Amino acid sequence: MLIKFILGLILTGIVIILIITGINLYIMLKEKGRILSVQQASKFHADCILVLGAGIRDDGSPTWMLEDRIKIGDQLYQGGCAPKIIMSGDHGRAEHDEVNAMKKYSMRQGIPSEDIFMDHAGFETYDSLYRAKKIFGAEKIVIVTQKYHLYRALYIADKLGLDARGVASDLRFYSKKMAYWKFREYLARIKSFIKCISMPEAKYLGEPIDLNVSGDVTNDK
Numbered sequence: 001m002l003i004k005f006i007l008g009l010i011l012t013g014i015v016i017i018l019i020i021t022g023i024n025l026y027i028m029l030k031e032k033g034r035i036l037s038v039q040q041a042s043k044f045h046a047d048c049i050l051v052l053g054a055g056i057r058d059d060g061s062p063t064w065m066l067e068d069r070i071k072i073g074d075q076l077y078q079g080g081c082a083p084k085i086i087m088s089g090d091h092g093r094a095e096h097d098e099v100n101a102m103k104k105y106s107m108r109q110g111i112p113s114e115d116i117f118m119d120h121a122g123f124e125t126y127d128s129l130y131r132a133k134k135i136f137g138a139e140k141i142v143i144v145t146q147k148y149h150l151y152r153a154l155y156i157a158d159k160l161g162l163d164a165r166g167v168a169s170d171l172r173f174y175s176k177k178m179a180y181w182k183f184r185e186y187l188a189r190i191k192s193f194i195k196c197i198s199m200p201e202a203k204y205l206g207e208p209i210d211l212n213v214s215g216d217v218t219n220d221k
Helices: 002-034 064-078 098-108 125-134 147-159 178-198
Strands: 048-052 085-088 116-119 140-145 163-168
Touching (some): 002 147, 002 178, 064 085, 064 098, 064 140, 064 163, 098 116, 116 125, 140 147
Parallel strands (some): 048 140
């Protein structure tokens, strides 16, 4: 009986691993063709560029990973990819304000304040994309994040009915923790795969915001 029990556990483990691996491969293979270079994306003519948050330092400045996302977003804007940028990140606490840090960085690079919208409730990738469509009314977007994260973001966008392309923002080596982050992303793809079946609303919604007006309507400071 004990041997049968152990073999059952092993078999169950193998099946779970195969399912997880299969879903990851499916998402990556499905979305890899929609990852473009900055030059290619500049010809896509999107409604907006969606820059996803990635944490800030204790002094409130963007982490290297976030800084590179903002830089690529700025390049896309300057290249004519879209007339507006949505900075989507976590601003759930006064002391943790990703979106204002993102907007300020972009403005220092010469991007007009009125062309930068802030999504203060982009607490996770699904929420950022859901709100881009339901709150900001975007239909055609270019998503900016690191490549390992881009596959999942594009998959969610597709399931939400967005016409999306992605541009990877891997401009440097970030951390020895990168292997850990990629492993977490491996599991996060499973969570998003399941979430895209039930399609819940984002955690927070709110009044619609027209991308044709000034992005300063999202300012809170």
